[in-house]
Amino acid sequence: MKKIKFTLTEKIFSQRLGRNVVAGESILVSPNRCLMTDGNGPLVVKKFKELSDGIAKVKPVIVVDHHGPSPRMEYSNEAVELKKFAESNGGWFFKAGTGICHQVHAEKFVCPGDVVLGSDSHTVLAGAFGAFATGMGATDIAAALATGQTWMVVPSSIRVHLNGELPLGVTSKDINLHLLRLLGNSGATYKAIEYTGSALRYLTMSDRMTISNMSVELGAKVGLFEADEVTFEYLKHFGREDSFRPMCSDPNANYEREIFIDCSQLEPLIAKPHSVENIMDISDVIGTEIHQVYIGTCTNGRLEDLEQAASILDGNTIHPDVRLIVTPASHAVYQAALKSGAIEKLVGAGAVITSPGCGACVGIHMGVLADGENCLSTQNRNFKGRMGNPDSSIYLSSPITAAVSAIYGKITDPREVRT
Amino acid sequence: MIAFNKGKAWMFGDNISTDLIVPGRLSHLRSNLPELAKHVLEDADPTFAQKVQVGDYVVAGENFGTGSSREHAAHVIKLAGIKAVIAKSFARIYYRNASNIGLWLITADTETIKTGDTIEIDLKGSRIIVNGTDSILCHIPDGILLNILLDGGLIPHLQKNGGFAL
Numbered sequence: 099m100k101k102i103k104f105t106l107t108e109k110i111f112s113q114r115l116g117r118n119v120v121a122g123e124s125i126l127v128s129p130n131r132c133l134m135t136d137g138n139g140p141l142v143v144k145k146f147k148e149l150s151d152g153i154a155k156v157k158p159v160i161v162v163d164h165h166g167p168s169p170r171m172e173y174s175n176e177a178v179e180l181k182k183f184a185e186s187n188g189g190w191f192f193k194a195g196t197g198i199c200h201q202v203h204a205e206k207f208v209c210p211g212d213v214v215l216g217s218d219s220h221t222v223l224a225g226a227f228g229a230f231a232t233g234m235g236a237t238d239i240a241a242a243l244a245t246g247q248t249w250m251v252v253p254s255s256i257r258v259h260l261n262g263e264l265p266l267g268v269t270s271k272d273i274n275l276h277l278l279r280l281l282g283n284s285g286a287t288y289k290a291i292e293y294t295g296s297a298l299r300y301l302t303m304s305d306r307m308t309i310s311n312m313s314v315e316l317g318a319k320v321g322l323f324e325a326d327e328v329t330f331e332y333l334k335h336f337g338r339e340d341s342f343r344p345m346c347s348d349p350n351a352n353y354e355r356e357i358f359i360d361c362s363q364l365e366p367l368i369a370k371p372h373s374v375e376n377i378m379d380i381s382d383v384i385g386t387e388i389h390q391v392y393i394g395t396c397t398n399g400r401l402e403d404l405e406q407a408a409s410i411l412d413g414n415t416i417h418p419d420v421r422l423i424v425t426p427a428s429h430a431v432y433q434a435a436l437k438s439g440a441i442e443k444l445v446g447a448g449a450v451i452t453s454p455g456c457g458a459c460v461g462i463h464m465g466v467l468a469d470g471e472n473c474l475s476t477q478n479r480n481f482k483g484r485m486g487n488p489d490s491s492i493y494l495s496s497p498i499t500a501a502v503s504a505i506y507g508k509i510t511d512p513r514e515v516r517t
Numbered sequence: 518m519i520a521f522n523k524g525k526a527w528m529f530g531d532n533i534s535t536d537l538i539v540p541g542r543l544s545h546l547r548s549n550l551p552e553l554a555k556h557v558l559e560d561a562d563p564t565f566a567q568k569v570q571v572g573d574y575v576v577a578g579e580n581f582g583t584g585s586s587r588e589h590a591a592h593v594i595k596l597a598g599i600k601a602v603i604a605k606s607f608a609r610i611y612y613r614n615a616s617n618i619g620l621w622l623i624t625a626d627t628e629t630i631k632t633g634d635t636i637e638i639d640l641k642g643s644r645i646i647v648n649g650t651d652s653i654l655c656h657i658p659d660g661i662l663l664n665i666l667l668d669g670g671l672i673p674h675l676q677k678n679g680g681f682a683l
Contacts, residue, residue: 124660124683138587140548148672165544172545219586219610235588235614237671241681249661249681283532284580287609317580317609373532461541481534481584486542488560 103348105255106322107290110230110345114213121254121352126247131207132156133216135199137164137460138236140176142217143183145240155246156215158189161202163455166194169463187243197428197454200224200396204307204332205430209341210325215242220396220478222314226306227333228325228345230290233314253290253319254354255347260297262362267513269406270305271398271476271496274312275367276359279377287317289354292347294324297361303332304402311397312478315374336430366512369494372482380499380511388493389471391416391504392485394425394452395459398476398497401434407501408440410512411447417507422449423465425457447504461486474503521621521638524572524600526647528632529561531578535590535611537561538582547589554596571598574636576627578604582611591615601638603627603645603655616662619670625655 102118111125112118119125132154134142139160146154160180165173177194184191196202199216200223208214208224214231215221217239224231234248242248260273291313293306301309306323313321323329324346333342366380393399393407404426416422424444426432432454435441441451452458458465459477466486467473473485473492480492493509502512537560539553546553558565558575575594581604582590591614594602601621605628615622623638625645630636630653637646638655645653658666661683668674674682 126681126683141588145672149675170545172548176548217586219584233586233610235586235610235617237588237617238613241671241675245675245680247681249683283583284606319609462544479584481536483536483540483560488540
């Protein structure tokens with residue numbers, strides 16, 4: 099009998115279900131855990147109570163990241179309710195300041211081969227670990243908690259081959275932006291993306307998390323990397339090497355589409371307002387005046403991102419008319435950046451450091467824009483109104499481009515001013 | 518089957534994000550959905566919430582509901598009395614969220630529809646009838662999502678079937 103060749107997606111679901119499944123099948127699957135935040139968590143709790151008088155059948159991991167420390171009493175009260183919900187259902191609760199739920203999940207929970215559901219769309223970040231992690235709405239998460247299951251169509255996979263070395267001044271974020279230019283914001287809707295290629299040798303877990311994170315901007319259900327020695331080392335760093343197991347697709351598995359990217363040919367890219375697929379070569383937007391630079395989020399708020407920005411800003415001063423706001427993705431990232439000296443360099447250049455969390459990206463506090471202002475941000479979305487004001491504009495870039503631009507007060511090509 | 522009687526079309530463009538439907542700056546209202554619904558689609562059309570009537574239709578281009586998984590973006594449209602959203606295509610998470618709360622999403626070529634047109638939907642015939650005369654082919658959710666919609670949403674679906682009826 100011919101042996102089935104599995105994509106990584108098919109392999110994860112086959113292992114989880116204990117039977118072979120292939121793309122296109124509708125399945126019921128029990129997730130390893132459900133992630134919740136203070137953003138959508140309160141509605142999950144409401145829906146759960148409509149469905150069940152009992153205890154959740156999947157343990158929730160709840161992180162206060164969207165509005166912490168709380169700027170309003172509504173959020174403060176909701177956080178108290180979420181803590182009660184976590185405790186009464188055998189789950190975990192992380193208070194404001196612990197970090198962004200996806201980063202906390204990466205540091206403390208995710209294991210290769212997991213199936214994870216999250217009430218936040220960027221749950222896909224955990225795909226960097228070879229886990230099938232996807233975002234859903236409140237009723238779906240409540241149903242998973244109450245029944246222990248969710249339904250899903252096993253997605254077909256697009257394989258993206260990342261080959262070649264990234265040039266100086268170009269980062270993993272530019273890979274995301276390049277993919278958005280190629281595929282558009284719905285080019286991978288209902289699909290899994292599986293990243294492979296020779297670039298995996300040098301793409302760190304931080305890079306992989308960036309790339310997996312923004313896979314949802316392409317419409318994808320998940321953005322997967324194989325679990326290899328890089329994954330192992332990251333887990334080991336957080337004392338979780340026991341949770342490692344290798345995960346990869348079979349050679350000659352059935353991919354719907356294969357895309358080859360020569361990373362050595364990439365340039366710094368910018369997503370212009372108000373769409374993530376509005377991708378420009380940096381040369382086309384150089385000189386655009388900016389009022390705020392934001393470095394942080396689940397896309398680019400990790401130690402490497404902060405260190406890249408710090409190395410550029412070290413000894414420099416940001417433009418007097420620019421506010422530079424930096425939000426470490428987690429408490430662990432914050433501590434590591436303090437220890438490495440990155441925070442000192444950033445503050446020395448004029449940056450404001452906020453408490454770890456989603457920060458200014460969700461448009462609630464800690465960096466809401468004024469009418470007519472432009473922000474250059476390392477986040478994943480530049481939708482109109484995203485940063486709290488529909489009359490402002492958001493440009494997306496890598497942390498390197500953001501840091502260089504903060505010095506000059508306008509969008510600047512990092513390759514021209516390497517410091 | 519549910520009837521989609523005559524209602525007025527409100528036209529929106531491509532890539533109507535969940536931020537345009539319910540912006541983050543109003544997150545403090547998220548636990549008060551009727552209050553949040555007073556701001557439905559505010560950043561796409563600031564006066565929409567005042568103008569929309571029960572039984573009207575939201576009509577849009579590609580990728581409606583892109584972005585965040587916030588289910589509130591489906592609730593506020595349903596609470597505004599919108600009968601169905603008709604668009605060229607929908608974002609994946611939004612498609613599921615809407616079905617889960619009993620909001621019908623109809624896929625069709627909306628190119629020729631204008632604000633103010635009268636819309637009816639013939640579900641059996643898979644057709645949208647514009648201004649009583651023009652007929653446009655449409656696609657309604659299928660598979661388990663159709664079962665969920667016919668049961669009135671995921672919660673009644675689970676209560677009725679004792680689980681997911683795939």
